[in-house]
Amino acid sequence: MSFQPTPTDISVIISTASHTDNKETPSLATERRITPSWSISVLKAKLETMTGIPPGSQNLLFKAPGQADRWITGGEERQIGEWGLVRGCEIVVHDTRPPTARVNFGDISSVEKYELPTETYETLSNSVLAWKKNQKLGRFNPDAQSPESLLEEQVARDTHEISARGIAVSKRAIVLPSSPPHIRRGTVRYVGPVKEIPFAPLKRTLDETEEQPVWVGIELDEPTGKNDGSVAGTRYFECGSSCGVFVKPEKVQVGDFPPLELDFDDMEEI
Numbered sequence: 001m002s003f004q005p006t007p008t009d010i011s012v013i014i015s016t017a018s019h020t021d022n023k024e025t026p027s028l029a030t031e032r033r034i035t036p037s038w039s040i041s042v043l044k045a046k047l048e049t050m051t052g053i054p055p056g057s058q059n060l061l062f063k064a065p066g067q068a069d070r071w072i073t074g075g076e077e078r079q080i081g082e083w084g085l086v087r088g089c090e091i092v093v094h095d096t097r098p099p100t101a102r103v104n105f106g107d108i109s110s111v112e113k114y115e116l117p118t119e120t121y122e123t124l125s126n127s128v129l130a131w132k133k134n135q136k137l138g139r140f141n142p143d144a145q146s147p148e149s150l151l152e153e154q155v156a157r158d159t160h161e162i163s164a165r166g167i168a169v170s171k172r173a174i175v176l177p178s179s180p181p182h183i184r185r186g187t188v189r190y191v192g193p194v195k196e197i198p199f200a201p202l203k204r205t206l207d208e209t210e211e212q213p214v215w216v217g218i219e220l221d222e223p224t225g226k227n228d229g230s231v232a233g234t235r236y237f238e239c240g241s242s243c244g245v246f247v248k249p250e251k252v253q254v255g256d257f258p259p260l261e262l263d264f265d266d267m268e269e270i
Contacts, residue, residue, distance in 0.1 A: 009033040036081025059094040147201035158214035161249035189237035190217030196232040
């Protein structure tokens with residue numbers, strides 16, 4: 001095959017073959033300019049910088065519009081231009097190494113991570129912690145309540161809200177804030193502690209010997225909730241998937257809220 005080299009570069013799509021479900025599908029897909037006079041060995045060396053696949057482990061599949069796919073074979077010194085490079089053609093790089101020998105650049109679990117020691121962080125003058133100290137915020141506020149006193153207040157507030165709002169199991173309720181058309185209504189199915197939900201000021205879950213904040217579990221009429229009546233494997237009531245929600249008592253309003261029903265008269269007009 002006679003070939004006259006030309007210095008004109010041609011834009012070519014470079015992709016790699018990924019294996020999914022025992023099938024190879026192109027991935028990566030980046031466009032690069034290729035010089036037709038490059039030898040196959042030179043091309044493979046350049047492809048290694050793009051794909052991470054060593055030249056000796058590359059099998060190259062050439063794809064061109066209107067032509068059958070061809071493997072690039074026949075010697076490393078042959079020029080890539082012999083395959084008829086045209087704009088829009090594609091070179092798919094196949095990795096012949098076994099999967100266990102390939103580097104998985106998408107797996108960050110093996111990447112060593114730097115963690116700043118707590119004692120070092122506390123000595124920094126330009127950190128968020130230093131700013132909180134200067135502003136006397138959070139635990140650095142001398143007038144701030146202790147987490148334990150905040151827990152007592154929360155339990156008392158929850159108990160008062162439950163009584164004042166008349167919240168009880170089996171009552172119909174809506175979740176606040178609610179405004180048309182986004183009104184979440186349902187039936188109260190549980191009133192009591194949910195030990196799996198951490199108390200924020202303490203930054204931990206509470207054990208059974210401690211006072212527990214009160215939560216209201218509601219089975220919603222529509223699947224706009226966050227669970228099925230269970231939290232972290234503990235079931236508090238039965239309902240459909242995404243129909244359960246746990247909210248604080250101040251977010252609940254009980255009343256005569258009938259289940260949502262379709263307006264068939266309106267549907268006939270659609």
